[in-house]
Amino acid sequence: MSDVNFWEYLGTRHQQLLTDAFQHASAVFQCMVVATVLGVLIGVVTYRSEWAGNLATTTTSTILTIPSLAMIGLLIPIVGLGVPPTVIALTLYGLLPIVRNAIVGLRGVDATLVDAATGIGMSRPMRLVRIELPLAWPPILTGIRVSTQMLMGIAAIAAYASGPGLGNEIFRGLASLGSRNALNQVLAGTLGIIVLALLFDAAYVLIGRLTIPRGIRA
Amino acid sequence: MPESSTSGASIELENLTKRYPGSPSPAVDNVNMEIQAGEIVIFVGPSGCGKSTTLKMINRLIEPTGGRIRIGGEDVTGIDPVKLRRKVGYAIQSAGLFPHMTVAQNIALVPKMVGWPKRRIKSRVEELLDLVGLDPGEFHGRYPRQLSGGQQQRVGVARALAADPPVLLMDEPFGAVDPITRDHLQDELIRLQHELHKTIVFVTHDFDEAIKLGDRIAVLRERSHIAQFDTPEAILTNPADDFVSGFVGAGAALKRLNLTRVRDVEIQDYPTVTIDDPLQEFFNKLRSSGTNEILLLDKRRRPYKWLRRGDLMRAKGSLARAGTLVHDTVTRDATLRDALEAVLTDNAGRVAVTGRRGEYDGVVDMETLMNSVHELLEADRLEAMEHQHELEEARATQTHAEQEGDGGEKKA
Ligand SMILES: Nc1ncnc2c1ncn2[C@@H]1O[C@H](COP(=O)(O)OP(=O)(O)OP(=O)(O)O)[C@@H](O)[C@H]1O
Ligand SMILES: [Mg+2]
Numbered sequence: 001m002s003d004v005n006f007w008e009y010l011g012t013r014h015q016q017l018l019t020d021a022f023q024h025a026s027a028v029f030q031c032m033v034v035a036t037v038l039g040v041l042i043g044v045v046t047y048r049s050e051w052a053g054n055l056a057t058t059t060t061s062t063i064l065t066i067p068s069l070a071m072i073g074l075l076i077p078i079v080g081l082g083v084p085p086t087v088i089a090l091t092l093y094g095l096l097p098i099v100r101n102a103i104v105g106l107r108g109v110d111a112t113l114v115d116a117a118t119g120i121g122m123s124r125p126m127r128l129v130r131i132e133l134p135l136a137w138p139p140i141l142t143g144i145r146v147s148t149q150m151l152m153g154i155a156a157i158a159a160y161a162s163g164p165g166l167g168n169e170i171f172r173g174l175a176s177l178g179s180r181n182a183l184n185q186v187l188a189g190t191l192g193i194i195v196l197a198l199l200f201d202a203a204y205v206l207i208g209r210l211t212i213p214r215g216i217r218a
Numbered sequence: 219m220p221e222s223s224t225s226g227a228s229i230e231l232e233n234l235t236k237r238y239p240g241s242p243s244p245a246v247d248n249v250n251m252e253i254q255a256g257e258i259v260i261f262v263g264p265s266g267c268g269k270s271t272t273l274k275m276i277n278r279l280i281e282p283t284g285g286r287i288r289i290g291g292e293d294v295t296g297i298d299p300v301k302l303r304r305k306v307g308y309a310i311q312s313a314g315l316f317p318h319m320t321v322a323q324n325i326a327l328v329p330k331m332v333g334w335p336k337r338r339i340k341s342r343v344e345e346l347l348d349l350v351g352l353d354p355g356e357f358h359g360r361y362p363r364q365l366s367g368g369q370q371q372r373v374g375v376a377r378a379l380a381a382d383p384p385v386l387l388m389d390e391p392f393g394a395v396d397p398i399t400r401d402h403l404q405d406e407l408i409r410l411q412h413e414l415h416k417t418i419v420f421v422t423h424d425f426d427e428a429i430k431l432g433d434r435i436a437v438l439r440e441r442s443h444i445a446q447f448d449t450p451e452a453i454l455t456n457p458a459d460d461f462v463s464g465f466v467g468a469g470a471a472l473k474r475l476n477l478t479r480v481r482d483v484e485i486q487d488y489p490t491v492t493i494d495d496p497l498q499e500f501f502n503k504l505r506s507s508g509t510n511e512i513l514l515l516d517k518r519r520r521p522y523k524w525l526r527r528g529d530l531m532r533a534k535g536s537l538a539r540a541g542t543l544v545h546d547t548v549t550r551d552a553t554l555r556d557a558l559e560a561v562l563t564d565n566a567g568r569v570a571v572t573g574r575r576g577e578y579d580g581v582v583d584m585e586t587l588m589n590s591v592h593e594l595l596e597a598d599r600l601e602a603m604e605h606q607h608e609l610e611e612a613r614a615t616q617t618h619a620e621q622e623g624d625g626g627e628k629k630a
């Protein structure tokens with residue numbers, strides 16, 4: 001057991017912890033925005049063609065098989081330390097669930113509705129914006145949610161590349177195992193990530209309520 | 219409907235052909251057809267014969283690989299398909315309503331796209347809901363999943379009519395609803411068309427539906443070849459070949475009954491008394507009419523009871539207890555088939571005909587029906603023979619002209 005009580009530790013270090021947590025959340029949030037825009041865009045461009053859609057899904061899932069530590073390690077020589085490798089890695093990892101769900105969602109829109117939309121005189125962009133994307137939105141939002149959960153964990157690794165976030169806390173603890181505060185540090189970082197993940201998830205439930213049209217809400 | 223409502227435009231298909239890539243024979247092969255402004259033309263034919271493909275080429279939802287389409291005389295084969303489709307109403311099976319939009323939003327789509335002002339769209343939506351028999355206040359804000367199949371279908375028709383297009387294309391619009399609802403929707407379409415005079419092209423599998431709705435029916439065989447294109451009467455009484463008679467199916471004479479309405483046959487006048495008349499009136503009427511039955515009407519002159527001479531005796535002079543209740547009536551718009559059904563189930567073989575508000579209008583009985591049907595069939599037969607005669611003559615003159623034309627060309 002650690003010498004210092006965990007609650008005492010939190011009391012003395014809460015300033016630092018809050019800063020780390022904020023930076024963690026902010027990095028995940030920003031990368032999620034970029035990943036969402038890119039992911040939906042890739043989905044929109046590729047869903048219509050069998051091979052392009054499959055290529056997009058395969059490529060993004062290949063990225064996901066690369067261990068995140070290795071990915072960041074590979075990025076450091078190219079883009080240096082700190083924020084850049086973190087942002088790039090998080091965005092790339094965030095893409096897969098979004099791309100896959102966007103493609104599945106867009107392909108899953110009832111063909112008769114697409115036929116009806118075209119038949120009453122919608123142009124292709126209009127059909128995409130007014131019919132296909134709104135109907136594919138629930139699965140896309142699920143993809144975004146899954147991505148966010150995943151990035152919460154992966155973002156912790158960013159500390160390895162001197163990135164921002166709660167990972168610093170964990171790494172510091174791991175580096176000084178056996179010291180007075182080591183376990184408290186790891187525990188605080190981990191719990192912080194879990195709390196953040198829960199907060200984000202609650203936000204997504206709210207976003208779902210606000211953005212999924214009432215007519216197709218489950 | 220406002221007086222400004224656009225009525226139909228003619229449609230001409232000229233050598234219309236569709237060849238899907240990778241398929242050896244065309245799905246639609248050289249179709250030629252002239253559809254007049256304001257008529258309902260029905261495409262019927264076996265599954266896969268190319269009905270939908272032909273229909274969807276009219277709004278270029280499927281691009282033809284050959285031939286032309288003219289709507290209202292204008293060649294639309296080369297114009298912007300998106301613009302074309304906004305001028306052609308389109309209704310499909312199971313309505314195709316967008317589930318994330320309310321009823322009002324679904325209907326407003328096309329008027330919005332063609333740039334109607336907000337206020338006009340709003341009143342148009344109410345007007346259309348009313349037109350298709352849905353209460354605007356109640357249905358306006360509902361989502362499609364909160365509607366029954368029949369109600370969805372009505373909204374589908376309203377959406378197709380929204381920007382008041384001259385032409386309406388309908389691909390098995392009533393294919394996915396139960397028979398009773400389908401019957402209602404068909405009646406409603408007939409009523410609508412009575413007011414709107416659109417040009418409607420309607421695809422169905424169901425020959426009875428074709429007979430009921432069509433001004434003319436195109437019976438199609440594989441590759442959309444036209445087996446016969448004629449009025450329902452002509453197709454029923456004089457099918458062009460075995461393929462068509464196979465499609466017409468058994469019971470052509472019975473189906474013929476669907477084409478004639480009660481208003482077209484002789485309705486008999488029947489002695490009546492109203493419930494407020496003094497009893498003496500009842501006996502006077504009986505005596506003067508020479509029948510032994512009389513129809514008792516309620517205060518609003520709706521048929522109420524059949525009263526026989528003896529009934530009143532048995533009920534000890536009380537009109538309230540005497541006689542048998544009228545359990546079935548038909549309107550003047552009912553088909554003879556409906557009337558026959560009612561007459562057959564009535565134990566005395568007659569049915570009262572009523573007007574708009576249910577008021578008494580007359581009576582039809584078995585004998586009237588039999589006579590009318592015989593007359594109808596006879597008239598059809600004569601007409602068909604005449605028609606055939608004309609065709610043969612036309613063909614003869616054509617051959618003649620061709621032979622002479624050949625000679626002329628050689629000389630030139
Ligand atoms: N996209 C397509 N690609 C290739 N062939 C097609 C395509 N759509 C239809 N066909 C073929 O064209 C033919 C006509 O199809 P169509 O849908 O017009 O038939 P239909 O008369 O409407 O049939 P149903 O009554 O079953 O709706 C069929 O043989 C069908 O297999
Ligand atoms: Mg079809």
